[in-house]
Amino acid sequence: xQHLEKDALETLHGTVGSVIYSSPDSGYTVCEVEGxxxxxxxxxGTLPYIGEGDILHASGKWTTHPTYGRQFRxxxxxxxxxxxxxxxxxxxxxxxxxxxxxxxxxxxxxxxEEDTFDVLEFHPEWLVEIPGISRQKAEKIxxxxxxxxxxxxxxxxxxxxxxxxxxxxxxxKWGGRAVDIIRSNPYRLCDSFSGIGFRRADAIAQNCGIxxxxxxxxxxGLTHILTNAAFGSGHTCxxxxxxxxxxxxxxxxxxxxxxxxxxKQIHLxxxxxxxxxxxxxxxxxxxxxxxxxxASKLIQLHVQCPKIDAEDIHxxxxxxxxxxxxxxxxxxxxxxxxxxxxxxxxxxxxxxxGKTTIIKGLLSIFATLGLEIALAxxxxxxxxxxxxxxxxxxxxxxxxxxxxxxDESDPIFTRNASNYLEExxxxxxxxxxxxxxxxxxxxxxxxxxxxxxxIGDIDQLPSVGAGNVLADLIESExxxxxRLTEIFRQDSESMIILNAHAINEGRMPDISNHAxxxxxxxxxxxxxxxxxxxxxxxxRLPKAYGADFAAGIQIITPSRKGxxxxxxxxxxxxxxxxxxxxxxxxxxxxxxxxxxGDRVMQIKNNYSIEWMKEGLEGLGIFNGDIGVIxxxxxxxxxxxxxxxxxxxxxxxxxxxxxxxxxxxxxxxSQGSEYPVVILPLYNCAPMxxxxxxxxxxxxxxxxxxxxxxxxxxxxxxxxxxxxxxRYTGLKHFLKG
Numbered sequence: 001x002q003h004l005e006k007d008a009l010e011t012l013h014g015t016v017g018s019v020i021y022s023s024p025d026s027g028y029t030v031c032e033v034e035g036x037x038x039x040x041x042x043x044x045g046t047l048p049y050i051g052e053g054d055i056l057h058a059s060g061k062w063t064t065h066p067t068y069g070r071q072f073r074x075x076x077x078x079x080x081x082x083x084x085x086x087x088x089x090x091x092x093x094x095x096x097x098x099x100x101x102x103x104x105x106x107x108x109x110x111x112x113e114e115d116t117f118d119v120l121e122f123h124p125e126w127l128v129e130i131p132g133i134s135r136q137k138a139e140k141i142x143x144x145x146x147x148x149x150x151x152x153x154x155x156x157x158x159x160x161x162x163x164x165x166x167x168x169x170x171x172x173k174w175g176g177r178a179v180d181i182i183r184s185n186p187y188r189l190c191d192s193f194s195g196i197g198f199r200r201a202d203a204i205a206q207n208c209g210i211x212x213x214x215x216x217x218x219x220x221g222l223t224h225i226l227t228n229a230a231f232g233s234g235h236t237c238x239x240x241x242x243x244x245x246x247x248x249x250x251x252x253x254x255x256x257x258x259x260x261x262x263x264k265q266i267h268l269x270x271x272x273x274x275x276x277x278x279x280x281x282x283x284x285x286x287x288x289x290x291x292x293x294x295a296s297k298l299i300q301l302h303v304q305c306p307k308i309d310a311e312d313i314h315x316x317x318x319x320x321x322x323x324x325x326x327x328x329x330x331x332x333x334x335x336x337x338x339x340x341x342x343x344x345x346x347x348x349x350x351x352x353x354g355k356t357t358i359i360k361g362l363l364s365i366f367a368t369l370g371l372e373i374a375l376a377x378x379x380x381x382x383x384x385x386x387x388x389x390x391x392x393x394x395x396x397x398x399x400x401x402x403x404x405x406x407d408e409s410d411p412i413f414t415r416n417a418s419n420y421l422e423e424x425x426x427x428x429x430x431x432x433x434x435x436x437x438x439x440x441x442x443x444x445x446x447x448x449x450x451x452x453x454x455i456g457d458i459d460q461l462p463s464v465g466a467g468n469v470l471a472d473l474i475e476s477e478x479x480x481x482x483r484l485t486e487i488f489r490q491d492s493e494s495m496i497i498l499n500a501h502a503i504n505e506g507r508m509p510d511i512s513n514h515a516x517x518x519x520x521x522x523x524x525x526x527x528x529x530x531x532x533x534x535x536x537x538x539x540r541l542p543k544a545y546g547a548d549f550a551a552g553i554q555i556i557t558p559s560r561k562g563x564x565x566x567x568x569x570x571x572x573x574x575x576x577x578x579x580x581x582x583x584x585x586x587x588x589x590x591x592x593x594x595x596x597g598d599r600v601m602q603i604k605n606n607y608s609i610e611w612m613k614e615g616l617e618g619l620g621i622f623n624g625d626i627g628v629i630x631x632x633x634x635x636x637x638x639x640x641x642x643x644x645x646x647x648x649x650x651x652x653x654x655x656x657x658x659x660x661x662x663x664x665x666x667x668x669s670q671g672s673e674y675p676v677v678i679l680p681l682y683n684c685a686p687m688x689x690x691x692x693x694x695x696x697x698x699x700x701x702x703x704x705x706x707x708x709x710x711x712x713x714x715x716x717x718x719x720x721x722x723x724x725x726r727y728t729g730l731k732h733f734l735k736g
Contacts, residue, residue: 009059016054027168045074048168053091055080098144120145154178183208187220198224218261221251226284230466235727236287240280276732290440295733297443305343313340320364338480348458349484352497356389371424376400378433379671386429411607420447431456433671435465460696468726476734500698520707526563526682529709538576552675555663556697558688564680566663573662585632589655598629601661611646624668626661666697677701681709691721
């Protein structure tokens with residue numbers, strides 16, 4: 001809901017006459033309220049637990065809907081219990097309290113009059129004096145009333161800090177205990193609800209009188225720093241010294257006070273300390289247990305897998321060569337042999353090095369052996385490309401594990417240690433994108449004795465989530481690893497392939513061949529870079545290659561900030577490609593205007609979003625998924641988005657998970673492939689001007705790459721082979 005200035009808000013006071021519509025999930029409600037002037041008004045907004053007979057005191061604004069007419073759109077509200085006998089009878093008769101109908105309501109109010117609510121809450125045993133109410137029924141009536149009263153109290157308390165939708169989530173999770181939980185330790189909100197950060201919890205703590213040097217605040221700060229390190233920088237842990245120093249700065253307390261609380265948290269098991277090479281590292285328990293489990297399960301799979309004799313392996317490879325008409329290179333034969341020899345294989349290599357050829361060979365050999373095979377990848381786009389390349393169905397890892405979700409929208413995988421996957425062989429593509437929590441979920445579902453083959457490009461950026469899985473697997477030297485380096489003839493004509501390998505080897509790409517699929521357009525200023533990128537998308541490429549070709553364009557940029565960053569480019573491209581129009585609905589959220597026809601991207605994993613595709617239902621829209629807004633319904637406060645045929649309804653309360661996708665960062669492009677990639681090269685943060693970021697961007701393109709910007713920036717990126725270090729422990733646990 002768009003923010004309304006407090007001085008512009010109007011008020012409405014009245015009794016809810018009827019509830020026309022109410023969503024149990026989002027709390028969005030349309031109801032009719034009888035105002036103090038006796039006239040009915042249609043009221044819309046997030047009004048959870050509103051029922052007939054409730055007395056509503058709301059702040060908002062009168063609006064006129066083109067279809068439904070005049071409405072009062074609520075920004076904030078308070079719900080009050082009725083006070084007169086007539087109002088109490090009406091409230092209880094509405095069915096708001098389980099077990100009470102109109103006749104019973106009248107009898108209760110006749111008996112207890114204005115004290116009815118006190119009796120329902122504190123003296124339910126008195127209700128047995130009413131004909132038809134047994135002791136058991138009286139207890140159920142009281143429980144239902146207390147639940148409604150608890151919801152009211154929680155909503156009123158939370159209204160000072162959160163919107164109604166978030167308040168409802170808190171009540172659903174913690175019930176009537178929510179107020180006591182928040183007052184005693186507001187920092188629990190950060191752990192339990194996505195979107196509630198440490199700073200907001202800290203403000204609530206101050207409001208509740210919690211001391212700045214309290215154990216709760218320092219403990220909350222430690223958890224916040226470790227969580228941010230995982231989500232923001234990919235660390236599964238931090239060194240103890242860095243954690244203490246950062247917490248002291250964040251909380252403005254002495255380091256020795258942080259140390260005392262840290263040791264308490266470790267003693268209680270809320271944090272884990274792990275020492276390696278004489279340096280103590282601090283973990284959140286979730287990431288420590290994930291790394292320990294993954295190391296143990298990987299070693300187990302590697303040694304337990306049934307072995308195949310070397311002579312038989314060579315015979316299988318020779319037979320596959322004969323059947324396919326392909327003569328494998330030495331590297332490819334080595335990869336096929338290693339995959340058959342032990343339980344774990346890591347296969348890495350850049351574009352055009354024959355990874356798909358090896359996958360096809362493995363499929364043929366394993367089928368000959370009568371083994372069941374599963375192909376999977378971290379993202380839907382990567383799984384689709386895997387299917388197209390092999391002719392064999394590939395699934396996302398989430399779909400392979402038959403993901404469901406609980407009431408807190410956390411993922412639950414039906415396939416797990418109690419319900420193994422049936423397949424004997426798992427081939428996982430784009431493994432550089434797998435974070436430690438996804439690896440843990442996958443390995444829990446792999447049955448003992450099965451083979452797992454990890455395929456990926458180690459020179460690409462690591463996963464968005466915490467961990468450095470592919471690098472740790474390779475550097476541990478515990479498993480067979482084959483690195484493919486030879487570029488094969490069928491790809492050698494592509495300048496994208498040749499230049500990607502040149503970049504990866506620290507050489508400048510060849511930008512002299514103007515008849516190729518790899519172009520460089522020199523521009524000297526950020527403004528001219530952005531203008532050229534926009535002109536390419538809107539005019540030059542469509543004119544030269546046609547509208548269908550232009551539809552496959554994706555702008556990929558190193559940074560969010562700057563004139564050629566995603567924020568500015570998305571605004572520029574929206575105005576050029578999808579301008580404001582009276583025929584298009586739009587909605588503002590977190591400073592962004594979303595419009596019918598906009599290209600958008602999901603920016604966090606959401607396991608609970610339902611979608612429909614060709615009559616099939618599914619769950620989950622994930623970080624990096626790109627779609628197009630099909631329609632916006634401001635009356636229902638929702639929009640319909642098409643994610644590659646998966647039609648999904650988003651409530652406006654979930655728009656903080658969306659941003660425009662005319663331009664996306666290189667990090668968000670991982671695992672995806674686009675026909676055309678346009679990459680602005682401008683002076684952004686030095687930490688982003690790296691070789692592996694440039695290499696990742698270039699290898700996202702299948703048909704054309706266009707670099708726009710400064711040659712000096714291109715040279716800087718090629719020569720900068722610095723990799724941002726990640727604190728992880730998987731390699732350590734594997735070696736241990």
